[in-house]
Amino acid sequence: MLLIHCPYCEEDRPEVEFVYGGEAHIARPLDPASLSDQDWEHYLYIRRNPRGRHHERWRHTHGCGRFFNAVRDTVSDRFEQTYKAGEERR
Amino acid sequence: MMRFSGLNLIAQAFSGHQSWPEQWPDKAPKAAYDVIIVGAGGHGLGAAYYLAAKYGITNVAVIEKGWLGGGNTGRNTTIIRSNYLYDESAHLYDHAVKLWDGLSQELNYNVMYSKRGVLMLAHNVHDIQSFKRHIHANRLNGVDNEWLSPEECQAYCPPLDISPNARHPVLGGALQRRGGTARHDSVAWGYARKATALGVDIIQNCAVTGIRRGPDGAVQGVETERGFIGAKKIGVSAAGNTSVVMNMAGLEFPLESYPLQALVSEPVKPIFPCVVMSNTVHAYISQSDKGELVIGAGTDQYTSYSQRGALHIIEHTLAAICEIFPIFTRMRMLRSWGGIVDVTPDRSPILGKTPVPGLYVNCGWGTGGFKATPGAADLLAHTIAHDAPHAINAPFNLDRFRNGRLIDEAAAAAVAH
Numbered sequence: 001m002l003l004i005h006c007p008y009c010e011e012d013r014p015e016v017e018f019v020y021g022g023e024a025h026i027a028r029p030l031d032p033a034s035l036s037d038q039d040w041e042h043y044l045y046i047r048r049n050p051r052g053r054h055h056e057r058w059r060h061t062h063g064c065g066r067f068f069n070a071v072r073d074t075v076s077d078r079f080e081q082t083y084k085a086g087e088e089r090r
Numbered sequence: 091m092m093r094f095s096g097l098n099l100i101a102q103a104f105s106g107h108q109s110w111p112e113q114w115p116d117k118a119p120k121a122a123y124d125v126i127i128v129g130a131g132g133h134g135l136g137a138a139y140y141l142a143a144k145y146g147i148t149n150v151a152v153i154e155k156g157w158l159g160g161g162n163t164g165r166n167t168t169i170i171r172s173n174y175l176y177d178e179s180a181h182l183y184d185h186a187v188k189l190w191d192g193l194s195q196e197l198n199y200n201v202m203y204s205k206r207g208v209l210m211l212a213h214n215v216h217d218i219q220s221f222k223r224h225i226h227a228n229r230l231n232g233v234d235n236e237w238l239s240p241e242e243c244q245a246y247c248p249p250l251d252i253s254p255n256a257r258h259p260v261l262g263g264a265l266q267r268r269g270g271t272a273r274h275d276s277v278a279w280g281y282a283r284k285a286t287a288l289g290v291d292i293i294q295n296c297a298v299t300g301i302r303r304g305p306d307g308a309v310q311g312v313e314t315e316r317g318f319i320g321a322k323k324i325g326v327s328a329a330g331n332t333s334v335v336m337n338m339a340g341l342e343f344p345l346e347s348y349p350l351q352a353l354v355s356e357p358v359k360p361i362f363p364c365v366v367m368s369n370t371v372h373a374y375i376s377q378s379d380k381g382e383l384v385i386g387a388g389t390d391q392y393t394s395y396s397q398r399g400a401l402h403i404i405e406h407t408l409a410a411i412c413e414i415f416p417i418f419t420r421m422r423m424l425r426s427w428g429g430i431v432d433v434t435p436d437r438s439p440i441l442g443k444t445p446v447p448g449l450y451v452n453c454g455w456g457t458g459g460f461k462a463t464p465g466a467a468d469l470l471a472h473t474i475a476h477d478a479p480h481a482i483n484a485p486f487n488l489d490r491f492r493n494g495r496l497i498d499e500a501a502a503a504a505v506a507h
Contacts, residue, residue: 056392077396
């Protein structure tokens with residue numbers, strides 16, 4: 001089980017308190033009507049799925065309830081850092 | 091290739107079984123091949139075999155970064171079934187089930203396909219309605235599937251607790267009698283042996299590090315740890331690592347890789363006659379011929395390439411197994427492990443051509459690729475040989491994520507499978 005640092009609670013808590021939120025920094029299109037099929041495909045379905053450094057969202061569901069971002073190595077599952085939602089990609 | 095037979099077994103006994111020839115040679119790569127398959131799992135080895143056996147394309151190499159059959163082929167729970175809801179899926183998976191029949195004879199290798207039946211339990215009204223819809227859809231597609239009452243479920247699988255006050259009450263079940271299990275390693279070994287006998291090279295411990303493309307965009311070959319190997323056509327059958335391989339060709343895929351765990355108990359005498367699955371509580375169980383209970387869990391929640399998962403996932407699965415089969419509460423678990431499964435947004439595979447000329451893909455089987463092994467292999471071989479998909483795998487193209495023609499088995503089953 002992963003031990004995850006919540007940047008809001010500033011505590012290391014067990015994975016069962018959190019829900020995974022998928023890849024981070026995927027911006028919702030500002031003008032959906034102007035999107036091509038290719039843009040929609042990219043926004044909805046294409047994922048980086050890297051072997052290594054991954055930016056991802058987590059939600060501290062059984063804690064503060066807030067979304068935050070994390071950088072995790074997908075080979076070792078080790079967290080490099082977590083940071084608050086809205087902050088720049090690291 | 092020495093043919094396996096009872097007579098040969100007796101003949102070899104005279105030399106104390108010391109003179110059996112090796113089943114497949116480990117080859118050094120040639121400079122170039124007609125076709126390269128990336129990934130020596132059941133799907134990749136099978137594709138090489140069908141390319142040679144059905145289409146006469148024998149100048150083929152299967153390149154594997156680890157050892158043959160050491161990925162998800164060696165890590166799954168060996169369940170075979172084809173009771174999928176949508177027409178496209180039913181045709182695809184039933185194509186595989188039809189090939190499982192007779193595969194042992196075709197390969198002269200016992201893959202131990204056992205039609206012991208796959209029973210999917212209904213625990214609530216939604217399950218009943220959903221399974222009955224599946225049953226009707228399946229029967230219209232010529233796929234056997236039938237409804238059993240709770241008593242019939244227990245008669246088919248005696249360890250099942252059908253008492254009405256159970257934590258997960260059994261309200262009935264959908265049974266596919268042609269479903270069952272096979273010996274996972276044997277499938278890879280059988281394809282490997284037969285393919286090499288037809289001229290295919292299997293190159294293990296040789297990771298692909300790049301895909302070289304020419305000025306016209308078409309593939310020219312693969313860069314590997316043992317140098318460049320040329321090829322006119324490349325078929326990628328790399329399961330959880332498909333995104334990584336596709337990135338080498340400059341493609342981004344609609345895939346995410348998750349750990350999926352399984353575990354086995356200590357071996358016991360035969361007690362469990364079939365396969366039982368419960369989608370609602372995310373557990374499936376069968377008994378191997380060695381006597382171990384083979385138990386599968388759901389995926390972990392986060393993407394990973396680590397080939398291991400968290401204990402709370404299998405704890406959740408075992409809790410459900412113990413509720414449904416109280417007889418197993420004191421069984422001890424022997425081993426657990428994880429495999430990395432590549433999951434698509436609609437939980438249906440991608441099997442066909444890619445935007446890169448000469449590059450073909452077989453991926454996205456998610457948590458249920460083993461059952462499809464012979465079918466996926468056959469269709470990948472067809473697609474490579476004809477440079478066009480077969481009618482069965484044509485709907486499973488990459489374009490569906492752009493044009494919206496998804497085959498949404500995730501919505502149909504409400505779980506990944």
